[in-house]
Amino acid sequence: MKLYFSPLACSLATRIALYEAGAEASYVEVDLKTNRTEEGADFRAIHPLGLVPALEIEGGEILAENAAVLQLVAERFPEAELAPRDPLGRARLQQWLCFIGTELHKAIYLPLLDEAAPAEVKAYALARADARLGWVARRLEGREFLLDRFSVADAYLFTVLNWSQVTPVDLKTWPALAAYHARLLARPSVARAFAEERARYVRELGRHAKGAPAAAGHATA
Incomplete structure (x- = not known):
């Protein structure tokens, strides 16, 4: 598998999930302003919309959209238990992925x-943040994760909440x-993924300061 990502964009969730699963994968950084990969290839030839994450699987097939990519990773590595196996549990997982993607990521x-x-x-x-984030906060009171154990929904929620650092949203x-964000940041898979992408993001900011193209980390699927 090959993950096309932009530093600290929502594709960070997939990197976390892959690390959590111990999966073998390669990672290709994409400059979302120029739509070029770090090797200089035209990313729109890979994904016409120019959005990350984009996951290349067998036969060169590309899967996009964060919720779909995360669920595929969970399905491919069942031993990591990144998704519930029972029907209601899977429905709850999809509920959280949909909520995070639409009501937090896109709406706020x-x-x-x-x-x-x-x-x-x-x-x-x-103005919409209080009701939506308040609802998530109430769910997490007395709970370690969104579901009964760490799942791809937690990888996605951590990634989105992390953007609070550069917005007026105060966690x-x-x-x-x-507490949830701090707790997940201490998790080995999350800490590793975040540290690696933060270093790339800092380098990206440096390139941008010098007038070179920099990726727009929020232009994500």
């Missing part, structure tokens, strides 16, 4: 991260969320 964080978004749009997105408003 994406407008706040978008430099081109009007102030009114940003204010509207931020301290919801102590259960702040």
